[in-house]
Amino acid sequence: MRLLIVEDNVELAELVAKGLLAAGYSADIVNNAGEAQGALTTINYAALILDLGLPDRDGLSILRNIRHRKDPLPVLVLTARDGVDDRVSGLRSGADDYLVKPFALEELVARLEAILRRPGQLLGSSLRLANLAYDTESHQVFIDGEPRVFSARETSVLEILLRRQGRVVPKKNVEDHIFGLAGDVASNAVEVYVFRLRKQLAEHGAKIQIHTVRGVGYLISEDK
Amino acid sequence: MIRFKSLTSRIVFLHIVAVAMTAILMPLILFWLLNSEISDLHHTAMRQQADELAGELQAAPDGTLTLALPRSLKDQYSEAYGRYAYDVVDAAGRVLFSSRADRAPIFPPEVSSSTPVFHDATRKDSIISGASVRKEVNGQTVWIRVAEDLAHRDVIIDDIVANFFRHVGWITIPILLLLLATDIMIFRRAVVPLLRASEEAENIGPARTDIRLPVGRIPREILPLVVAVNQAFDRLEEGFRVQRQFTADAAHELRTPLAILRTRIETLGDRAATEVLHRDIEGMSRIVGQLLEIAELDTLVVDPSETADLQAVCSEVVESIAPLALAGQKEIALGGVDGPVIVNGNAEMIRRAIRNLAENAIRYTRRGTTVEIAVEQQGCVRVTDQGPGIPEGERELVFQRFWRGDRQRADGAGLGLSIVRGVVEDHGGTITVESRPTGGTQFTMCLVLATSAFSGRNKATGSRSPNHLQPTSS
Numbered sequence: 215m216r217l218l219i220v221e222d223n224v225e226l227a228e229l230v231a232k233g234l235l236a237a238g239y240s241a242d243i244v245n246n247a248g249e250a251q252g253a254l255t256t257i258n259y260a261a262l263i264l265d266l267g268l269p270d271r272d273g274l275s276i277l278r279n280i281r282h283r284k285d286p287l288p289v290l291v292l293t294a295r296d297g298v299d300d301r302v303s304g305l306r307s308g309a310d311d312y313l314v315k316p317f318a319l320e321e322l323v324a325r326l327e328a329i330l331r332r333p334g335q336l337l338g339s340s341l342r343l344a345n346l347a348y349d350t351e352s353h354q355v356f357i358d359g360e361p362r363v364f365s366a367r368e369t370s371v372l373e374i375l376l377r378r379q380g381r382v383v384p385k386k387n388v389e390d391h392i393f394g395l396a397g398d399v400a401s402n403a404v405e406v407y408v409f410r411l412r413k414q415l416a417e418h419g420a421k422i423q424i425h426t427v428r429g430v431g432y433l434i435s436e437d438k
Numbered sequence: 439m440i441r442f443k444s445l446t447s448r449i450v451f452l453h454i455v456a457v458a459m460t461a462i463l464m465p466l467i468l469f470w471l472l473n474s475e476i477s478d479l480h481h482t483a484m485r486q487q488a489d490e491l492a493g494e495l496q497a498a499p500d501g502t503l504t505l506a507l508p509r510s511l512k513d514q515y516s517e518a519y520g521r522y523a524y525d526v527v528d529a530a531g532r533v534l535f536s537s538r539a540d541r542a543p544i545f546p547p548e549v550s551s552s553t554p555v556f557h558d559a560t561r562k563d564s565i566i567s568g569a570s571v572r573k574e575v576n577g578q579t580v581w582i583r584v585a586e587d588l589a590h591r592d593v594i595i596d597d598i599v600a601n602f603f604r605h606v607g608w609i610t611i612p613i614l615l616l617l618l619a620t621d622i623m624i625f626r627r628a629v630v631p632l633l634r635a636s637e638e639a640e641n642i643g644p645a646r647t648d649i650r651l652p653v654g655r656i657p658r659e660i661l662p663l664v665v666a667v668n669q670a671f672d673r674l675e676e677g678f679r680v681q682r683q684f685t686a687d688a689a690h691e692l693r694t695p696l697a698i699l700r701t702r703i704e705t706l707g708d709r710a711a712t713e714v715l716h717r718d719i720e721g722m723s724r725i726v727g728q729l730l731e732i733a734e735l736d737t738l739v740v741d742p743s744e745t746a747d748l749q750a751v752c753s754e755v756v757e758s759i760a761p762l763a764l765a766g767q768k769e770i771a772l773g774g775v776d777g778p779v780i781v782n783g784n785a786e787m788i789r790r791a792i793r794n795l796a797e798n799a800i801r802y803t804r805r806g807t808t809v810e811i812a813v814e815q816q817g818c819v820r821v822t823d824q825g826p827g828i829p830e831g832e833r834e835l836v837f838q839r840f841w842r843g844d845r846q847r848a849d850g851a852g853l854g855l856s857i858v859r860g861v862v863e864d865h866g867g868t869i870t871v872e873s874r875p876t877g878g879t880q881f882t883m884c885l886v887l888a889t890s891a892f893s894g895r896n897k898a899t900g901s902r903s904p905n906h907l908q909p910t911s912s
Contacts, residue, residue: 223694229701236705267694294693316697316723318716319704382757427760429772429811430753435764 216257217241217326220250220273221265221292230263233319239326247271251279254287261288261330263322264309277308288329292317328377341376344421344436348376357418367392368411371404375424375434384431408432449625450618457614464610480586484569485554488584491524497576505535523566524584534580545570548581557585564589631655635664648675688733692726728853731790732839735860738787745888746785747778749813755792756811763800763809770800774812774820781817781885783865788885791861792819794854795881799823802879817867818884827873836871858883 217234219241221227231241242257244250247268254262254276262280266273273291280287291312310329313322331341331350341348347356353369355362364372374391375383388404412424423437442448494511496504505526507515515522515537523544525536531547538544545557548570555570568585635651650668653661696719703715756772763770781788792811799809802825810822828836835841837859842852858881862869867885874880 223698226694226698226701229698229705232705233701292697294691315693316700316719319701380761382760384753384757425760425764425769427756427770427772428808430756430760433760433764435761 215239215260215330217261217263218250218253218257218259219243219263220245220247220268220276221263222246222268223265230319230322234323234326237323239323245269247273247276250276254280259287261290261326263290263292263326265292267294274308281308290322290326290329324380331377341373341379343376343379343434346376346415346420346422348373357415357420360418362414362418364411364414367407368414371407371411372434375432379434382427382431382433386431388432445629446622446625450622453618453621457618461611461614480567481556481569484556484567484584484586485571487522488524488554488569488571488582491526491584492571492573492582495526495573495575495580495582497578501576501578503534503575503578503580520587522584522586523568524582527581527583529579544568544583544585548572548583557583559585561587628657631657632660639667688730693723696723696726725853728794728857731857732853732860735787735857735864738784738864740782740784740787740864742782744782744784745780746783746788748781748788748817748819748885749775749777749779751785751789752792752811752813752819755789755796759793759796759800762797766800767805768800768803769808770796770811771808772811772813775815779813779815779817780888781865782888783867783885787861787864791858791883792821794858795819795821795883798854799825799879799881802826816884817887818882820880820882822874822878822880824878827877827879828871830873833871837869 217239219227219230219234221230221243222245224243224245227243227245231243234241241263242253242259244253245268247270250264250268253259264273264276277289277291280289289309291309292315293312294315311325313325341350345358347359348354349356350373353366353373355364355369355372370392371388374388385404388408392404392407408424408426415422415424421437423435425433425435427433442451490511491505491507494505494507496506498504503526513519515524517523517537517539523537525538525541525544526534527543527548528534531543533541533543536542536544544561544566545559545568548555552572554572556568557570558565558567560566565588566585567588568583570581570583572579572581631652631654635656638649638651641649650671651664653664653668656664700716700719703712703719706712752772756770760770796809796811799821800823803809803823804825807824809824810820812820812822814820837855838852839856840852841856859869862883862885865885867883869881869883871879871881
């Protein structure tokens with residue numbers, strides 16, 4: 215799987231490429247918008263890592279071109295500017311995700327994998343956390359390599375939490391994910407499923423914790 | 439010389455001086471004109487009377503002159519009446535006829551003059567004034583002279599002069615005052631475009647440098663000033679633009695080396711060592727971020743029509759910093775109102791303020807405890823920690839830039855709460871801090887609730903989730 219890094223700082227680009235290679239991704243590097251456009255038209259990349267501050271043109275113009283062509287290419291934006299700047303709102307309408315510099319390489323890889331795992335994207339169907347693995351196609355859960363059975367609703371909750379591991383998933387998103395648009399949901403339904411999921415994960419020896427962020431949502435992380 | 443700050447008072451003052459001088463001079467001039475007019479009338483009357491007497495002068499066949507006055511004229515010049523007197527003198531100055539019993543000449547002898555001559559003289563206590571007319575009778579030159587005793591002057595004329603100040607002079611004062619009032623009114627109207635220009639100028643600030651003073655209705659005399667001021671604004675705007683650009687550039691220039699440093703450390707491999715270095719970089723990045731937030735705060739003024747959903751903003755903040763809290767074995771929770779609470783303000787700036795309050799609370803709350811963030815319907819957010827609390831004397835200090843309660847701690851530059859206060863001040867809100875009886879500190883930030891006209895317009899602004907990058911048009 216080949217990625218394209220568009221970053222004007224050669225040193226940073228090379229370090230990121232090195233880090234990605236260690237995580238199993240090979241990446242090409244270009245340092246300006248012009249070269250980026252050329253590379254994008256000749257090679258079919260799996261994803262684009264795009265810095266917004268480029269010497270010749272604004273990185274956002276590349277993003278706009280891609281989206282204008284209705285190209286679903288996953289784009290992860292790197293930016294040194296976060297804040298009231300209207301660039302951010304522009305970015306929010308086109309990119310799949312964004313990271314503010316300085317970022318952890320680990321975070322970059324995790325975010326990249328998350329967008330690559332989105333429906334229609336290239337990455338394999340397995341989501342992993344500690345000693346737990348989840349297959350998004352067969353909806354099967356493995357703990358220490360052993361298949362474990364969870365109810366459909368609990369599996370659904372586990373999936374959405376795993377897809378955004380390390381980050382808070384708002385309760386509303388969990389509700390939407392399990393129930394879709396299907397009518398009224400009992401206000402404590404999600405809490406009940408999370409409670410059961412937690413209990414069963416502990417029973418099966420999963421080294422995983424589901425934190426409740428009261429009033430907001432849930433976060434799944436490795437139990438350290 | 440008195441200096442007035444207000445142009446209106448200066449003009450009013452000068453007007454009053456001018457009016458006062460006019461009020462004094464105008465009656466004097468009128469009085470003088472009136473007197474000279476009266477004097478003219480008197481001279482004319484005297485000459486006519488002299489001409490009349492000349493008509494009565496007859497020459498006898500022997501060459502002697504006779505003056506036979508009709509009764510009515512005799513009465514007029516009688517000494518008993520005392521008002522008028524006449525005499526007729528010859529070239530040698532001898533008195534030929536006189537109304538006076540002592541035949542004393544009324545005026546000094548005449549010099550040769552073909553036109554009537556007017557005289558003034560004093561006799562006893564009174565001033566007499568009159569005219570002298572030359573006449574040739576039978577080859578002999580005589581002067582007929584008529585005088586009036588001014589002490590017995592015509593009563594009506596006397597009254598007019600005496601009453602002039604009382605009746606006519608005083609009327610000039612109200613007229614002049616009315617003129618003054620009218621002038622002030624005219625002046626006020628003339629400065630209206632200037633006042634409008636000042637109102638426009640009030641809106642000009644670091645964030646609204648695009649406004650210029652209107653030149654449309656400005657008086658031509660003041661136009662150069664307004665144009666010069668507008669040009670000064672152009673230069674200032676350029677300065678601010680450069681400043682803002684610098685802020686953006688500084689962000690880029692500082693953050694990219696930090697990103698390189700961080701990524702390079704990660705590729706080193708030694709996990710234990712890198713973790714410590716990561717924490718250092720994190721702290722440094724935070725300070726860089728906060729410095730940039732302060733720089734932006736200094737150049738940003740809130741658009742009064744902007745609104746934000748306080749509840750959504752708090753939810754977003756809790757969502758984004760919960761991993762940080764959990765990593766430190768602390769918890770964060772959101773409580774209070776569940777629905778939207780729409781306040782006036784910029785959602786991004788409010789988000790920064792709440793995030794700084796929350797980060798501060800997480801830092802100080804004890805391990806295993808929870809930071810509570812509660813949204814209230816009246817536009818307030820309470821952030822409560824279970825930390826050591828803030829001593830009474832330091833509660834005002836915590837909002838100062840670079841102030842740190844515990845200088846031993848290296849994990850902050852003491853900027854967070856100063857950003858909070860900056861945002862609150864820009865939004866016309868309040869921020870208070872108190873210690874809880876159960877221990878810990880509670881910060882209460884209150885913002886201005888949006889009026890119903892605006893609420894709902896920008897509801898989506900506060901509810902953007904950084905994890906969900908969907909097109910915002912939906």
